[in-house]
Amino acid sequence: MHALAQELNAVLEPTICYRALSDFGRRIYFPKGIVAQTAEANQNCSTFNATAGMAFKDGEPMALPSIAHYLNDLSGRESVAYAPTGGVAALRSAWLSQIRRKNPSLGNTPISTPVVTPGLTAGVAQAADLFVNAGDVILIPDMFWGNYRLMFEERYGARIVTFRFFDDHMNLNLAALEQALAAHSGKVLILLNFPNNPTGYSPTREQAQALAAMVTRYAEAGNEAVVITDDAYFGLFYEPEVYSESLFSVLAAAHENLLAVKVDGATKEDFVWGFRIGFLTFGARGVTPEQYVALEKKLAGSLRSVISNSTNLGQHILLKALQSPGYAAEKSAFRALLEARYRRIKEILAERTSGAPLQELPFNSGYFMTFKCNNISAEQLRKVLLGEKVGTIAIGDDYLRLAYSAVDMENLDEFMATVFEAADKLNMS
Ligand SMILES: Cc1ncc(COP(=O)(O)O)c(C=O)c1O
Structure with missing residues (x-):
């Protein structure tokens, strides 16, 4: 195994973040290659900077006039240039503030800084890269977004085990989840998507608390759980009894054996379906800021190995929107x-x-x-x-x-x- 992966693993080792890693998750690291060396040079090299694979003129990235014409107020650095592998730093911290604002129960619970992925599909896939081995069981309610099957079964060779979403009285079927957990002791992945595609259902406050308590009890019993919350439609809650935060809020600090992985993004929340901007954020009880950074580096390495980086143009437009008074x-x-x-x-x-x-x-x-x-x-x-x-x-x-x-x-x-x-x-x- 590469020495840099070993270093990250050593930092993560005392936590669920390490124990939950897939084989790939253990092997991956962020290399000290072109990207890291460029970042170092960007801070120090004011004379000549011949690092990144981009073309510059007079200190600015070159943009064809017929493209620049459509970029309006955005500079070349905000548009045609590459974005950092893990996303534009200012956007990542703005999104972190948004997560805390929209999920007040999180309080000051330490969580990672969101890492940018090219949309939520890629966010779920990155979580799978890091935490799913072929043959692993992933529990999903039986009403789910069809792409999960393509991804988890065909791409990752995992085994989707479904439990009934609604019971005979059309209530959220928490008993079915409890049974599914009981049948899968040891380690399990759970994927929850609220507001749900395809039903449009979100749990009430009581159901959300009961669900979190159930998964926490599973962890307390010595089992390990990775809970991925796909929050694609976050914020579109229409009834007062609905839990208006992400389940991530109640899971992020629930137990040392429980890793909450939040997948969210601008796609639906900010009505920019084609921008391809998602985020991946981690939360587990007892994980230190240094350990979160190690996990973010693993994720950055994973991204680097497959997509290199996400849209710079979209990230800067979103960042400006988040900062705009009318937003x-x-x-x-x-x-x-x-x-x-x-x-x-x-x-x-x-x-x-x-x-x-x-x-x-x-x-x-x-x-x-x-x-x-x-x-x-x-x-x-x-x-x-x-x-x-x-x-x-x-x-x-x-x-x-x-x-x-x-x-x-x-x-x-x-x-x-x-x-x-x-x-x-x-x-x-
Ligand atoms: C539950 C769910 N997750 C993720 C996505 C995909 O999001 P993105 O377009 O950002 O990849 C969708 C889109 O339909 C969805 O319904």
């Missing part, structure tokens, strides 16, 4: 728009007289709602709707997901009526 108000206006659509959908469901085969699953947040299709095929329904020029997502043959986030308020009634009618026709045919 918070703009976001709450967008959020209010989505919440209004959520409320209209709830009204339509409450008033409906058609669409009998469609049973809505609980939803209180996010972008989506999902119907369980009773007696009819979700895939057939999707195809019928496609014929009516209405796009929806079938999840297997039993569930139909509607992204009401993508339908304007004035079209929601017609949209839902079309779905109900199509379901009724299929039911009768």
